[in-house]
Amino acid sequence: MNVGPANIYWFLGLSGSGKTTLSRAVAEQLRARGRDCFVLDGDLLRGGLCADLDYSDEGRKENLRRAGELAMLASAQNFVCLCAFITPYQSTRERLRERLGTLFHEIYIKCPIEVCMERDPKQNYRKARQGRIVGYTGVDAPYEPPVDPNLCVETDLLSIEASVQLITEYILHTLPAKEGS
Amino acid sequence: MNVGPANIYWFLGLSGSGKTTLSRAVAEQLRARGRDCFVLDGDLLRGGLCADLDYSDEGRKENLRRAGELAMLASAQNFVCLCAFITPYQSTRERLRERLGTLFHEIYIKCPIEVCMERDPKQNYRKARQGRIVGYTGVDAPYEPPVDPNLCVETDLLSIEASVQLITEYILHTLPAKEGS
Numbered sequence: 001m002n003v004g005p006a007n008i009y010w011f012l013g014l015s016g017s018g019k020t021t022l023s024r025a026v027a028e029q030l031r032a033r034g035r036d037c038f039v040l041d042g043d044l045l046r047g048g049l050c051a052d053l054d055y056s057d058e059g060r061k062e063n064l065r066r067a068g069e070l071a072m073l074a075s076a077q078n079f080v081c082l083c084a085f086i087t088p089y090q091s092t093r094e095r096l097r098e099r100l101g102t103l104f105h106e107i108y109i110k111c112p113i114e115v116c117m118e119r120d121p122k123q124n125y126r127k128a129r130q131g132r133i134v135g136y137t138g139v140d141a142p143y144e145p146p147v148d149p150n151l152c153v154e155t156d157l158l159s160i161e162a163s164v165q166l167i168t169e170y171i172l173h174t175l176p177a178k179e180g181s
Numbered sequence: 182m183n184v185g186p187a188n189i190y191w192f193l194g195l196s197g198s199g200k201t202t203l204s205r206a207v208a209e210q211l212r213a214r215g216r217d218c219f220v221l222d223g224d225l226l227r228g229g230l231c232a233d234l235d236y237s238d239e240g241r242k243e244n245l246r247r248a249g250e251l252a253m254l255a256s257a258q259n260f261v262c263l264c265a266f267i268t269p270y271q272s273t274r275e276r277l278r279e280r281l282g283t284l285f286h287e288i289y290i291k292c293p294i295e296v297c298m299e300r301d302p303k304q305n306y307r308k309a310r311q312g313r314i315v316g317y318t319g320v321d322a323p324y325e326p327p328v329d330p331n332l333c334v335e336t337d338l339l340s341i342e343a344s345v346q347l348i349t350e351y352i353l354h355t356l357p358a359k360e361g362s
Contacts, residue, residue, distance in 0.1 A: 036217055038258060049250035052243075062233075069230035070251065077219060079260075 004078035007175055008071045008100055009167075012087040012146060013109035014138050015124060016116030018155040019084035022109060022163055027082050029168040035175070038074035040067055041084035055135055061092065068096045075103055080175065088143045105174060107167060108149035113138045115156045150174075185259035188356055189252045189281055190348075193268040193327060194290035195319050196305060197297030199336040200265035203290060203344055208263050210349040216356070219255035221248055222265035236316055242273065249277045256284055261356065269324045286355060288348060289330035294319045296337045331355075 009026075011019040020041045027037040042063075046053075050066055053059040064085060071081040087093055097104050116138065117125040128136035135141045146152075151170045153163045190207075192200040201222045208218040223244075227234075231247055234240040245266060252262040268274055278285050297319065298306040309317035316322045327333075332351045334344050 038219075038255070038260075040254070044254060048253055049247055051250075066230055066247075069232075070254075072229055073221070073225060073251075074219070074255075079219075 005072075005075040005103055006078045006080045007105055007171070008075050008081040008083065008103045009105045009107055009171055010071075010087065010093075010096065011082065011084040011107050011109050012093070012149075014111060014113060014116045014143055015086055015136075016119045016121060017109040017111035018160070018163065019086075019109045021160065022153075022155070022167060023082040023084040025160065025164045026167050026171065029164060030080060030171065033172070036079045037082055038071075038079040039082045039084075040070060042086065045070075060088075064092050064096065068099055072100060072103075075100075080171070086137050086143070088137045088141065090144045090147055093146060105151070105171075106146055106149040107170070108146045108152040109155055109163075110145075110152050111155045113143075186253075186256040186284055187259045187261045188286055188352070189256050189262040189264065189284045190286045190288055190352055191252075191268065191274075191277065192263065192265040192288050192290050193274070193330075194336075195292060195294060195297045195324055196267060196317075197300040197302060198290040198292040199341070199344065200267075200290045202341065203334075203336070203348060204263040204265040206341065206345045207348050207352065210345060211261060211352065214353070217260045218263055219252075219260040220263045220265075221251060223267065226251075241269075245273050245277065249280055253281060253284075256281075261352070267318050267324070269318045269322065271325045271328055274327060286332070287327055287330040288351070289327045289333040290336055290344075291326075291333050292336045294324075 011023045013019055023039055023041065027039050030037050045063060045067055050063045053063050064087060067083055067085055071083050074081050093106060120126055124133055124136060125139060127133045128139040137143050151167065153166055155163055192204045194200055204220055204222065208220050211218050226244060226248055231244045234244050245268060248264055248266055252264050255262050274287060301307055305314055305317060306320060308314045309320040318324050332348065334347055336344055
């Protein structure tokens with residue numbers, strides 16, 4: 001019914017690396033250029049659609065499966081999808097790539113764990129180090145750096161503005177032209 | 182980040198009543214008027230996001246819970262949501278209304294079961310009557326007519342074009358004006 005599907009840009013990286021901030025700011029840039037965007041992140045999903053899931057490996061796997069399916073639904077309606085999820089395991093990324101195919105673009109929001117812990121916007125690193133949260137990525141659960149991301153942005157070195165600009169440009173270069181434009 | 186939330190229009194009625202056909206045609210009308218729409222229906226969800234669910238009462242309940250949560254996510258991003266689901270139980274509609282509040286509009290796509298069985302676009306009524314599908318709404322599972330829908334359209338009496346026009350007008354009347362328009 002629309003031209004589609006649109007691409008899916010998966011922002012992945014540690015908590016505190018800047019995924020949600022950047023994905024929302026990039027969405028604003030794309031919208032200003034007339035592209036409809038659908039944004040998703042862990043907190044949005046955990047608060048509703050995935051409120052029935054826990055943080056076990058199984059719960060995380062199902063959370064990301066649903067995120068991928070949701071992105072597919074939105075992509076099929078020609079919404080550019082910007083998804084911000086830690087996505088700690090390479091196997092999950094590979095499953096997403098299998099399911100989403102060439103629509104799927106990995107944008108690695110790279111930031112040393114020490115810097116993320118310093119930022120700690122949700123105070124979750126503090127809680128994890130105090131043992132009040134168990135299985136927190138980067139503290140007592142692993143983060144496997146992506147093997148072959150499509151784009152990598154180092155947010156400890158670049159300003160937010162510069163990161164937003166880089167990612168927006170990457171997306172505009174990889175997005176098929178909109179019908180009628 | 183956007184103005185929002187936008188309304189959620191829930192097309193409900195028997196299989197074969199015309200929910201999906203009408204919701205997609207209405208979406209085209211709204212898009213032509215510059216409103217971004219997000220469409221959802223049972224088949225779209227069952228094929229991916231809800232592929233893990235069965236057709237038991239529990240499975241249906243969870244399917245509709247996820248549909249509602251997904252509509253909320255899209256609505257929060259200012260997409261007008263058109264959701265086409267049989268939604269056979271009044272209790273489910275009430276749960277949706279509790280969760281979605283005044284955003285939630287029930288559009289009853291009303292059609293006698295005999296006409297739906299005649300149309301039988303997916304051949305599911307035939308299979309249900311042959312016992313090859315169990316628990317099919319209207320055959321061996323109940324359909325509770327909505328108690329107090331916001332709009333009711335009788336698709337055995339009206340043409341598709343007339344139904345699309347009625348529903349589109351209802352939506353345009355109930356939708357808050359878009360920012361800048």
